Amino acid sequence: MTAPLTPPPPPHEQSAHSQSPSPYTAWPSPSGGTGSADAYGYGKDGPGMKTELREAAVVVVATAVCGVLLGLLWNWLAPQIPLIGDAADGRWVVYVKDTEGEQAIGVDGTFTLLALAFGAVTALAVFLWRRRGGVPLVVALGVGGLLGSLVAWRLGVWLGPADDVLAHAKEVGKGVTFSAPLKLNAKGALLAWSLGALLVHLGLTALFGPRDPELQAPRTAPKDAV
Secondary structure (H helix, E strand, O other), X not given: OOOOOOOOOOHHHHHHXXXXXXXXXXXXXXXXXXXXXHHHOOOOOOOOHHHHHHHHHHXXXXXXXXXXXXXXXXXXXXXXOEEEXXXXXXEEEEEEOXXXXXXXHHHHHHHHHHHHXXXXXXXXXXXXXXXXXXXXXXXXXXXXXXXXXXXXXXXXXXXXXXXXXXXXXXXXXXXXXXXXXXXXXXXXXXXXXXHHHHHHHHHXXXXXXXXOOOOXXXXXXXXXXX
C-alpha cells in the first residue's frame, strides 16, 4: 500500500506566486514600465570628480581673464578727482580742487556696480554651460570673481594717472588742474564680483536647475480570483 501523494496547488495559487514581482528587482519607470534603480540616478556620481575639477579650473581662469575688461571699464567710467599744485617758498603742496565733491565715493561705487554686473554675467554663463551646478563650480565662481577683481583693480590703477602727485604737479605747473591717481578706498568692493556671482548662480539653480525624479511605489500584481 503506497502513501497518498500530495496534490499540486490550485492553478490560481501557482500564478499568484509566479507573477508577484520582487520589490527589490523592478521599479516602475516614469514611462509606465519597469526599470532598475539606476533609472532614477542611484549609483551615479555625475561626471566624476576629475571632470568637475577640470571644469572648475576653466571657470577660474576664464573669470580671472574677464577682470581685464573690468579694469578697462573702471578706468574709463570712474570719475576723475581734480587736484591742484601750488608752490610756496619752494615747497610744493597738492590739494583737492573740489573739497565738497564726491568723486572718491563715485570711484568705489563704479567699481562695485561693474563688479556686480560682471558677477551676474559670469554666473549666467556658467549656469548655461553646466546646468547641473555642483560645489566645484560654485567655488570656482567665488575664487575666479576674487581674482578677476584683483586683476581689474591693479590694471585700473596702472592705466590711471601717475601715483606721484608731487611730480605730476611740478610737470603740469602751478595752479594747473590734473587728475588724482585711481584708487580703490573701499577694499570690500573686491568681493562684489564673487558675491554677485554666487547669489545669481544660486537663484538660477533653484529656479531652473534639474530636478530629481520622484520615486514611485512598486506595483503589486493583482490577485487572481479564487
